[in-house]
Amino acid sequence: xxxxxxxxxxxxxxxxxxxxxxxxxxxxxxxxxxxxxxxxxxxxxxxxxxxxxxxxxxxxxxxxxxxxxxxxxxxxxxxxxxxxxxxxxxxxxxxxxxxxxxxxxxxxxxxxxxxxxxxxxxxxxxxxxxxxxxxxxxxxxxxxxxxxxxxxxxxxxxxxxxxxxxxxxxxxxxxxxxxxxxxxxxxxxxxxxxxxxxxxxxxxxxxxxxxxxxxxxxxxxxxxxxxxxxxxxxxxxxxxxxxxxxxxxxxxxxxxxxxxxxxxxxxxxxxxxxxxxxxxxxxxxxxxxxxxxxxxxxxxxxxxxxxxxxxxxxxxxxxxxxxxxxxxxxxxxxxxxxxxxxxxxxxxxxxxxxxxxxxxxxxxxxxxxxxxxxxxxxxxxxxxxxxxxxxx
Amino acid sequence: xxxxxxxxxxxxxxxxxxxxxxxxxxxxxxxxxxxxxxxxxxxxxxxxxxxxxxxxxxxxxxxxxxxxxxxxxxxxxxxxxxxxxxxxxxxxxxxxxxxxxxxxxxxxxxxxxxxxxxxxxxxxxxxxxxxxxxxxxxxxxxxxxxxxxxxxxxxxxxxxxxxxxxxxxxxxxxxxxxxxxxxxxxxxxxxxxxxxxxxxxxxxxxxxxxxxxxxxxxxxxxxxxxxxxxxxxxxxxxxxxxxxxxxxxxxxxxxxxxxxxxxxxxxxxxxxxxxxxxxxxxxxxxxxxxxxxxxxxxxxxxxxxxxxxxxxxxxxxxxxxxxxxxxxxxxxxxxxxxxxxxxxxxxxxxxxxxxxxxxxxxxxxxxxxxxxxxxxxxxxxxxxxxxxxxxxxxxxxxxxxxxxxxxxxxxxxxxxxxxxxxxxxxxxxxxxxxxxxxxxxxxxxxxxxxxxxxxxxxxxxxxxxxxxxxxxxxxxxxxxxxxxxxxxxxxxxxxxxxxxxxxxxxxxxxxxxxxxxxxxxxxxxxxxxxxxxxxxxxxxxxxxxx
Numbered sequence: 001x002x003x004x005x006x007x008x009x010x011x012x013x014x015x016x017x018x019x020x021x022x023x024x025x026x027x028x029x030x031x032x033x034x035x036x037x038x039x040x041x042x043x044x045x046x047x048x049x050x051x052x053x054x055x056x057x058x059x060x061x062x063x064x065x066x067x068x069x070x071x072x073x074x075x076x077x078x079x080x081x082x083x084x085x086x087x088x089x090x091x092x093x094x095x096x097x098x099x100x101x102x103x104x105x106x107x108x109x110x111x112x113x114x115x116x117x118x119x120x121x122x123x124x125x126x127x128x129x130x131x132x133x134x135x136x137x138x139x140x141x142x143x144x145x146x147x148x149x150x151x152x153x154x155x156x157x158x159x160x161x162x163x164x165x166x167x168x169x170x171x172x173x174x175x176x177x178x179x180x181x182x183x184x185x186x187x188x189x190x191x192x193x194x195x196x197x198x199x200x201x202x203x204x205x206x207x208x209x210x211x212x213x214x215x216x217x218x219x220x221x222x223x224x225x226x227x228x229x230x231x232x233x234x235x236x237x238x239x240x241x242x243x244x245x246x247x248x249x250x251x252x253x254x255x256x257x258x259x260x261x262x263x264x265x266x267x268x269x270x271x272x273x274x275x276x277x278x279x280x281x282x283x284x285x286x287x288x289x290x291x292x293x294x295x296x297x298x299x300x301x302x303x304x305x306x307x308x309x310x311x312x313x314x315x316x317x318x319x320x321x322x323x324x325x326x327x328x329x330x331x332x333x334x335x336x337x338x339x340x341x342x343x344x345x346x347x348x349x350x351x352x353x354x355x356x357x358x359x360x361x362x363x364x365x366x367x368x369x370x371x372x373x374x375x376x377x378x379x380x381x382x383x384x385x386x387x388x389x390x391x392x
Numbered sequence: 393x394x395x396x397x398x399x400x401x402x403x404x405x406x407x408x409x410x411x412x413x414x415x416x417x418x419x420x421x422x423x424x425x426x427x428x429x430x431x432x433x434x435x436x437x438x439x440x441x442x443x444x445x446x447x448x449x450x451x452x453x454x455x456x457x458x459x460x461x462x463x464x465x466x467x468x469x470x471x472x473x474x475x476x477x478x479x480x481x482x483x484x485x486x487x488x489x490x491x492x493x494x495x496x497x498x499x500x501x502x503x504x505x506x507x508x509x510x511x512x513x514x515x516x517x518x519x520x521x522x523x524x525x526x527x528x529x530x531x532x533x534x535x536x537x538x539x540x541x542x543x544x545x546x547x548x549x550x551x552x553x554x555x556x557x558x559x560x561x562x563x564x565x566x567x568x569x570x571x572x573x574x575x576x577x578x579x580x581x582x583x584x585x586x587x588x589x590x591x592x593x594x595x596x597x598x599x600x601x602x603x604x605x606x607x608x609x610x611x612x613x614x615x616x617x618x619x620x621x622x623x624x625x626x627x628x629x630x631x632x633x634x635x636x637x638x639x640x641x642x643x644x645x646x647x648x649x650x651x652x653x654x655x656x657x658x659x660x661x662x663x664x665x666x667x668x669x670x671x672x673x674x675x676x677x678x679x680x681x682x683x684x685x686x687x688x689x690x691x692x693x694x695x696x697x698x699x700x701x702x703x704x705x706x707x708x709x710x711x712x713x714x715x716x717x718x719x720x721x722x723x724x725x726x727x728x729x730x731x732x733x734x735x736x737x738x739x740x741x742x743x744x745x746x747x748x749x750x751x752x753x754x755x756x757x758x759x760x761x762x763x764x765x766x767x768x769x770x771x772x773x774x775x776x777x778x779x780x781x782x783x784x785x786x787x788x789x790x791x792x793x794x795x796x797x798x799x800x801x802x803x804x805x806x807x808x809x810x811x812x813x814x815x816x817x818x819x820x821x822x823x824x825x826x827x828x829x830x831x832x833x834x835x836x837x838x839x840x841x842x843x844x845x846x847x848x849x850x851x852x853x854x855x856x857x858x859x860x861x862x863x864x865x866x867x868x869x870x871x872x873x874x875x876x877x878x879x880x881x882x883x884x885x886x887x888x889x890x891x892x893x894x895x896x897x898x899x900x901x902x903x904x905x906x907x908x909x910x911x912x913x914x915x916x917x918x919x920x921x922x923x924x925x926x927x928x929x930x931x932x933x934x935x936x937x938x
Contacts, residue, residue: 137734208432242446245448245451346766351880365763365767366763
């Protein structure tokens with residue numbers, strides 16, 4: 001975004017106190033961690049105010065000053081508490097360098113509307129900070145799990161070795177456990193056996209039905225839609241309870257087929273929703289044209305309709321796959337020990353003997369979901385492009 | 393069609409049929425084609441999903457176990473009135489003896505015991521105990537018959553007496569070691585008329601030996617129950633003079649002897665097993681739960697119980713479910729509230745940032761959305777522990793003393809934090825799609841007309857974003873009240889939901905009926921909310937992943 005407002009330098013009486021305030025806050029954190037909050041507050045405020053004044057009024061060169069602050073922060077951190085603290089110190093140095101010049105040069109006004117009052121500008125930035133904090137809240141659990149999975153100890157927190165970036169504090173032993181332990185490997189094998197089958201079932205039935213549903217005249221359309229979507233709406237525990245009762249009546253409880261059928265049922269709404277959404281933009285004159293040129297319904301489907309809706313079908317299939325691959329409540333009831341899937345193994349692991357191998361598995365699953373997310377996003381774009389090509 | 397039709401002004405299609413009916417036929421064919429495409433999936437979902445739900449609803453009222461296991465007792469008990477303070481008549485006890493004997497042979501009495509134990513504590517052990525002792529009661533008659541004549545000792549002679557000639561011949565020809573089926577037992581017709589009770593009991597016995605145990609009937613001595621039935625048949629002195637089949641002489645001899653037999657006083661015998669059999673509440677419980685369908689499970693799930701005088705509220709210390717429902721609803725509300733609080737600013741930011749930056753930040757929302765639920769729950773479990781990352785950070789910062797680390801897990805706080813995080817994307821995405829449609833010029837217009845920031849937001853922007861809040865809230869709320877995994881793992885005892893109770897009743901306490909009733913109530917709640925969602929947003933507008 002281009003700048004909205006021309007910027008101008010601000011007076012010393014504005015930015016030095018603000019930087020001092022931020023310094024006091026940082027000093028509070030460092031001070032309490034070192035045992036004396038008051039000293040930290042005063043020290044931080046004075047130090048940062050002095051640094052701000054020196055860099056802007058005496059040195060007057062932005063680039064070298066900011067580098068100097070980073071180096072000094074890192075050195076201070078190193079003296080207080082080793083490599084990890086040095087990194088934090090460098091971060092503090094970078095932040096204060098940036099913050100000082102951001103205020104001094106008046107850059108904070110560059111991207112807000114020129115007519116805003118100072119209060120509104122302050123609110124604008126506070127609001128961004130709040131949003132940043134919420135986004136950090138969203139992503140932290142995932143970010144914390146990843147480094148913890150390389151822990152050399154069986155702890156669930158960062159050990160001092162890890163914080164010192166000591167290579168001895170890190171190891172791949174939890175990954176090794178995952179790849180060698182027969183429990184985990186069995187669970188992985190089961191997941192890999194169940195999820196694709198369930199996906200195949202829900203995609204093949206779901207695509208057909210979605211094509212049927214998007215025809216112009218479908219009797220009881222709403223009722224049928226409600227029934228087909230219901231597995232997504234009904235709480236999993238109720239689906240699981242019902243399936244447990246019913247499948248044990250007909251002898252499917254505790255069988256591979258039972259779990260596959262249950263997971264297929266849970267995946268169907270996702271296929272229906274994504275495929276019908278793709279079909280909304282589908283031009284029916286294409287199928288008529290194909291029929292006109294002598295193609296049978298099957299040829300028309302596979303050669304004309306299918307390539308166009310394929311992105312929707314695949315992303316529906318991915319949703320169905322992830323539903324089955326992540327699902328634990330239903331398999332817990334419908335399955336037996338022979339169908340123990342990866343999430344089930346994680347669930348028992350978390351409930352009974354909590355072992356850090358779970359974190360290694362979690363990291364692998366996060367990477368898998370990043371891959372899936374990328375694929376779905378690419379497919380969505382491709383689908384939009386394809387639909388854009390067909391005449392409206 | 394005829395020319396007359398054409399004269400009426402009807403238009404004809406190329407094949408000469410009226411255009412209207414041609415069009416109708418085409419429309420019908422189109423409808424059929426659509427239905428044919430939908431049918432496989434519809435049938436699939438009906439079988440794999442709707443039928444289980446229906447089965448669960450059925451189980452929440454089904455109660456055939458009592459009348460199936462104790463058919464005679466429940467029938468005999470129908471006229472009994474517990475308010476008179478008198479225990480049931482000896483006939484009821486005799487029926488109980490018969491039912492109990494058969495049930496314990498089939499090992500069904502403990503199941504019934506645990507079923508009735510949900511309603512009155514102590515019945516389970518009563519049934520178990522009685523099951524062990526009921527066999528002794530009948531042996532009084534068995535011993536006397538066997539002392540009278542060796543004829544009554546032997547399975548061969550019993551079979552000869554009770555079985556039809558055709559069956560006896562088949563049975564004799566049957567080779568036990570072969571794979572062929574054992575010939576199914578058939579009653580001797582004369583005996584059925586002469587000794588009805590013995591015949592009926594022996595048939596049950598024969599059926600049990602042949603089909604349940606899959607043993608050779610020729611080698612199995614009858615149950616003690618058969619002897620009691622024989623005694624009951626003979627004591628009324630039926631006219632057996634016309635009978636000349638096998639064992640006619642022994643029957644005559646036995647009929648003469650039974651009058652001097654030592655008899656069994658069933659009420660007293662049962663009292664000896666356990667004096668609870670003479671307590672009114674036990675019998676009232678059996679009577680109350682003898683119908684095939686019961687509202688008992690539903691009453692249980694709202695902390696009430698059936699009594700002879702209709703539904704009553706349970707004592708204070710037994711009330712858990714109403715409290716649990718209220719807690720589930722309350723915590724879901726808190727979670728929904730925190731999701732609105734955290735989701736609204738982020739959605740606003742995403743909707744108002746330039747597309748490139750917004751897409752980048754959207755990844756931060758979508759990544760948790762796509763990450764396995766178990767991964768996120770384990771992350772929170774790890775982070776919120778006493779020795780976990782959050783507490784460690786707080787201690788390091790000096791905000792919390794090392795010896796008073798916060799209890800963030802295994803309580804309501806843990807559930808609320810973790811579930812807010814897990815459900816937040818479901819709030820942000822619908823909010824975002826609604827906010828994306830609100831033109832930013834409205835806000836600017838409001839401000840240029842003199843509104844303050846707050847007025848402009850509250851009077852202009854907020855009302856337009858309410859549909860998004862509604863959609864997100866209902867979605868989050870529906871998901872929250874049915875959650876199981878996260879409360880189970882981070883909720884401890886105080887942070888669990890009704891779904892955890894349902895799971896407990898299915899897998900631990902095995903009170904399936906109650907689990908089904910609780911599930912049915914939860915389902916009704918969710919469907920009501922779903923209906924509201926459909927009214928506000930429409931099912932067709934459900935979108936996935938932004």
